[in-house]
Amino acid sequence: DAGVIQSPRHEVTEMGQEVTLRCKPISGHNSLFWYRQTMMRGLELLIYFNNNVPIDDSGMPEDRFSAKMPNASFSTLKIQPSEPRDSAVYFCASSLAGLGSYEQYFGPGTRLTVT
């Protein structure tokens, strides 16, 4: 299996622009998670989905952030408009919840720089 796939790996954009991050989870996994990692705040859970349904989006910092999962093999995280403080590494992770599992497998991340 190719693991969790994220694109792009790097994104540099100007303040005010829309940014879309993409994730393809591991085939067969039923849960998907979006995280943000910065030096100041560490690893933060933004939102997670179970069977394509958003379960908890309390970690989404503002209404500028939105996430979708239209099917089991694809999810997006969108920031509109972007701001310099959104600069971070964004990780997607997936897991197969149940039957004693629950470990999450992470993608390589998208490094976002907003200037």
Place this chain on the structure above:
Amino acid sequence: AQSVAQPEDQVNVAEGNPLTVKCTYSVSGNPYLFWYVQYPNRGLQFLLKYITGDNLVKGSYGFEAEFNKSQTSFHLKKPSALVSDSALYFCAVRDRAPLVFGKGTRLSVIA
């Protein structure tokens, strides 16, 4: 609410010496406990987990962790450290929600 604490921001150890990275947890029910490693510019990588059974859990790259219910701890250990073990290590717990991660401990193995 479930939580984990990694009391050390940084651990330094000489190559060849045993290493320990500490983690304590707080959950209301039976814990599922995990360790992850993050190398520079990479995503978190699953090392090992404790669900039930033996208190000593063996994982990838020669790492192991000991579950101690009375001390609510799940320390990561390795008998002989390698320079290549230098990375950021995260402990995580799951109770009835997604994994909750600690703040991470940076391990530096010195040759």
